[in-house]
Amino acid sequence: MFSKTCEYAIRAMIFIAQKSKDGSKIGIREIAKGIDSPEYFIAKILQELGRKGVVQSMKGPTGGFYLDNSARKTSLATIVKAVDGDNIFSGCGLGLKQCSDKHPCPLHHEFTKIRKDITNMLNKTKVGDLQEELDQKLTFLRRD
């Protein structure tokens, strides 16, 4: 469904939301541990998300990653688009370039439904909401 890169990105965003909700910042090493991802790899990913304004960061001592109030409202759709592009939102399920409502591939109509559900879900789900469920221990990012 998502690339590994995207999975890490989503996990990291939720984790950062959680750890920075008191205004503090969280470092790469802790993020990597917290979401069980390769340290250097998630660093690269967050760098890119930072460039796109999806996550905030500060260099230097007491620096690290954090989410401002607006970033907490980021939808999963925004993250997925930033990392994986919009193939999942609009690409053909069978990989055809010329697939459309007018010239549908054999799976087009079935896929349209599913894609709509996925899109809705990703649009309505915000990082901040997921973080709250995590806080209440209703969900988990690792073994714990």
Added chain:
Amino acid sequence: MFSKTCEYAIRAMIFIAQKSKDGSKIGIREIAKGIDSPEYFIAKILQELGRKGVVQSMKGPTGGFYLDNSARKTSLATIVKAVDGDNIFSGCGLGLKQCSDKHPCPLHHEFTKIRKDITNMLNKTKVGDLQEELDQKLTFLRRD
């Protein structure tokens, strides 16, 4: 959603269903052209599907690939499982190993719904049905 390998596999299966419905067989070269895929690559994929009994084939002159009556009833789920494994049916959306109903990842519940829809769709959709729609020119596998 699916790997490229899987996309080619599904497209090839539908195409073979169409070209072999009169009992004839169709060669790799024509399949590759018909579904717009790399020739040697789809050959490999069909080899593997042949080994698993998903597609039938014959060597030698007048040989080629075809689908018998039971193979026409193959669901997309069977093809996807044979090629991509069952990650799409059961894997965690965020890539967590220990994700389950009891120990859900932040997206677990939302994903459960979507995965159920996808699974249902793949289970109920049969190669033969897709081939018929293709025959009626209701859907397409290439530009045409």
Added chain:
DNA sequence: TCTATAAAAGATATTTTTGTCTTTTATTTC
């Protein structure tokens, strides 16, 4: 202003996926 810290940037390495080519085996037709 100097030092320590932590992210940014850039380079490199590994693995997986995708794609290609060559040789072998089975089958048909003559």
Added chain:
DNA sequence: GAAATAAAAGACAAAAATATCTTTTATAGA
């Protein structure tokens, strides 16, 4: 049975995704 055909099998190659390491830049705090 020999020649031609087409898939099977095995080896190889390229590209993309994933992962790691090194150097640079910004910032805080002494």
